[in-house]
Amino acid sequence: MPTGKIVKSLRELYYVQSGGSVFPCKGRGNFRKKKITPLVGDDVEFNIDENEEGYILEIHKRKNEFVRPPIANIDQAIIVASVVEPDFKPLLLDRFLVLIESKSLQPVIVFTKTDLLDDDKKQEIEKYKQAYEELGYQVVMGSSKIDHSLEEVSTFLEGKTSVIAGQSGVGKSSMLNALEPNLQLETNQISKSLGRGKHTTRHVELIEMYGGLVADTPGFSALEFQGLELDELPDCFPEMREFGEECKFRGCLHNKEPKCAVKQAVEDGDIPRFRYEDYLHFLHEIQNRKPRY
Known part of the structure; x- marks a missing residue:
């Protein structure tokens, strides 16, 4: 039985790449009964019948998956954050992170439109760049023009399946067009009244690029922490994973607990205060979220 990877999903057709060819396939009949939905990125087994119609028969175990955008088996996320138009918001970047x-x-963090910054704003963004790099994140400074930053981004793509994340209008499709001009992905300008862009990508598709696969998606429309529990949140901050080991109490949430090493690290300047404030914002959000039934 042939195997392949779903590289595009459009309506109820799944396009499976196998052996250098792409086969349009439908999902197996009992998938719906079992509440199984094939996702772009799935490794699958499929069959082509005598009428040359393809059917996905089995979905291999996923190493990860997202709901919105619906995609699976991702190796890395390239988070695109504009510094102007729309303005940079650390809280939003930290939410993605x-x-x-x-x-x-x-x-991998990519700051776009840096060539549009004035000197004061440029210094501010440089401080954020340094802060994220000290936390261990890879940061690329990109402009609205094609420049060396594209070459830097391309080095992260080889041999990996990557998803592009970021709010609408930050330049995700523009960056992909610059990396691969033949794509000609649709882009839109920022709405001056809303301060954000329109979604220009309408389906999920994996694109071969620089020896890897890059997902062009409609964007991360679900940014709530619905599946994340309180005790899991500190592990999503690398600096809290590091300093949290020194807290007096196990399971410390770094909020109101005494002798908290994380709070002390904030006071000592070893953890950026804006990151700690964003952490508390997310902590309270999870604490106050309404249960779903």
């Missing part, structure tokens, strides 16, 4: 860390993925 928490979601990525919760899936045990390697994040």
Whole structure:
């Protein structure tokens, strides 16, 4: 039985790449009864019948998956954050980082539109860049023009399946077009009234690029921490994984507990205060979320 990977999902057709060819397939009839939904990125077994119609018969075990966007088996996430138009928001970037860390993925941060910064803003963004790099994150400074930063981004793609994350209008599709001009992905300008862009990608698709696969998706529309528990949140912050081992009490949430090494590290300047404030914001959000039944 042939095996392959789903590289595109459009309506109820799944396009399976196998042996250099792509086969349009439908899901097996009992998938719906078992509440199984094939996802782009799935490794599958499929069959082509005498009418040359393809059917996915089995989905191999996933190492990870996202609900929105619906995609599976990702190796890394490239988080695109513009520094202007829309303005940079550390809270939003940290929200993406928490979601990525919760899936045990390697994040790469790409700041876009840096050529549009004035001198004061440039210094501010440089401080954020340094802070994230000191936390162990890879950070690329990109401009709105094609430059050396694209070459730097391309080095992260080889041999990996990557997903592009970031709010609408930050330049995700523009970056992919610059990396692979033949794509000609649709892009839109920022809405001046809303301060954000429109979604231009309407389906999930894996694109071969620089020896790897890159997912062009409609974006991360579910940024709530619905599947994340309170005791899991500190593990999504690398600095808290490090300093949390020195806390007096096991299971310390680094909020109101005494002799908390994380809070002390914030006071000592070893943990950026903005990161700790974002952590508390997410902690309270999880504490106050309404249960889903």
